[in-house]
Amino acid sequence: MCKDQLYHALKVNESVCYGCTHCMNVCPTQAIRIKAGIADINDQRCVDCGECLRACPVKAIYVEQDDxxxxxxxxxxxxxxxxxxxxxxxxxxxxxxxxxxxxxxxxxxxxxxxxxxDVINDAMLEHHSSTAEKPLISSFCPSIVRLVQIKFPGLVNNIMPLxxxxxxxxxxxxxxxxxxxxxxxxxxxxxxxxxxxxxxxxxxxxxxxxxxxxxxxxxxxxxxxxxxxxxxxxxxxxxxxxxxxxxxxxxxxxxxxxxxxx
Ligand code: SF4
Ligand code: SF4
Structure with missing residues (x-):
């Protein structure tokens, strides 16, 4: 899957959504718009933080999973x-x-x-002592990484390559x-x-x-x-x-x- 075809785990159940905009209001990347009364998530802006899922009063947003x-x-x-x-x-x-x-x-x-x-801790310490890019941003939360890529691209080099x-x-x-x-x-x-x-x-x-x-x-x-x-x-x-x-x-x-x- 190439980078501009990112998979997203959060989906909208269109038969449940009634367009209340709660999810739109909490989304940190303005990824949600209401189209024809239904929430629509922009794949290029969504960072999968889950805020919309928590905000939805009728559980119209769900996490897709494998069988x-x-x-x-x-x-x-x-x-x-x-x-x-x-x-x-x-x-x-x-x-x-x-x-x-x-x-x-x-x-x-x-x-x-x-x-x-243990291996990761050692790698973090080694990277910390060998790089001039400070402060370092952990790469472990995928939402943070995507948020930096989308909203703060100038900080991309500060993300640890681990x-x-x-x-x-x-x-x-x-x-x-x-x-x-x-x-x-x-x-x-x-x-x-x-x-x-x-x-x-x-x-x-x-x-x-x-x-x-x-x-x-x-x-x-x-x-x-x-x-x-x-x-x-x-x-x-x-x-x-x-x-x-x-x-x-x-x-x-x-x-x-x-x-x-x-
Ligand atoms: S998961 Fe986060 S970024 Fe994606 S649409 Fe929901 S609130 Fe917005
Ligand atoms: S909060 Fe839920 S019901 Fe309201 S617009 Fe978003 S997905 Fe639809």
Whole structure:
């Protein structure tokens, strides 16, 4: 997909929209106009920030997502899972149980989206010390990157030229499986997220990009699936809290400015 054909995850349900203009009023890039009584999003101006979705009183704006059954198009099915997914469950549920259920649902591998934060931290520090462009703008929020490109093009060179943790995790898992001799065409990588901005960015990647994902799964949807499986199990669980190695401290704290040396 070329740059002027950016994918957008937010769509307008025309049968629900009644042209109230709430979304238009909150859009930071003036991407929305009301045409014939229906909200119309300009693809070239939208940065997928999700403000319009939050403002709509009748839920006429929704986040497009891939069908879960798409994972079964592949022999090797990888879920790239952010720590926040595990954090949604009660502490009485062990992480291993959550991962087991994800595998029962069809994934063959579950990889933390923050698996490579050490590498990214080192790369950020190295870039910080080697570039004259200051201040630096993180490249990790796709909406911020698009906002800079659209509204503040003079700052484009201040954006750090680094992949986000999720993108880097996808590169990592693809390389790992390749080293293990798994044929790339058999691997489907699926990113789990609640974020429209990340969905749009990941789905805009060309298929030859090593951080290309084959699909994006809405976190709410997957959480409900896992939750129902766990809930329907006979519950002789102890009430003790389980440790959460998946939520390792670096995975949660990596984005704090103090870790970046400021
Ligand atoms: S997602 Fe953000 S930028 Fe895009 S139309 Fe909605 S409010 Fe505007
Ligand atoms: S806020 Fe919702 S109903 Fe109102 S114009 Fe926007 S999409 Fe339509």
């Amino acid at each position: 879960f059954s798409k994972i079964f198009d592949f022999d090797v099915r990888v879920a790239v899972l952010p720590s926040v997914f595990v954090g949604q469950f009660s502490k009485q549920i062990a992480e291993s149980e959550i991962v087991d259920v994800l595998k029962e649902l069809g994934f063959t591998h579950v990889v933390p989206a923050e698996a490579v934060v 992949k986000s943790p999720a993108e880097a995790a996808v590169v990592y898992v693809r390389n790992l499986l390749k080293e293990q001799g798994v044929e790339s065409a058999k691997v489907g990588v699926f990113y789990v997220t609640p974020c429209a901005s990340k969905i749009a960015a990941l789905k805009s990647q060309p298929s030859e990009d090593p951080s290309f994902v084959n699909g994006v799964i809405n976190m709410n949807f997957l959480y409900n699936k896992v939750y129902h499986v766990l809930k329907n199990r006979s519950s002789d669980q102890s009430l003790e809290n389980h440790p959460r190695p998946y939520l390792f401290s670096k995975g949660l704290e990596w984005s704090l400015t103090s870790l970046f040396g400021y």
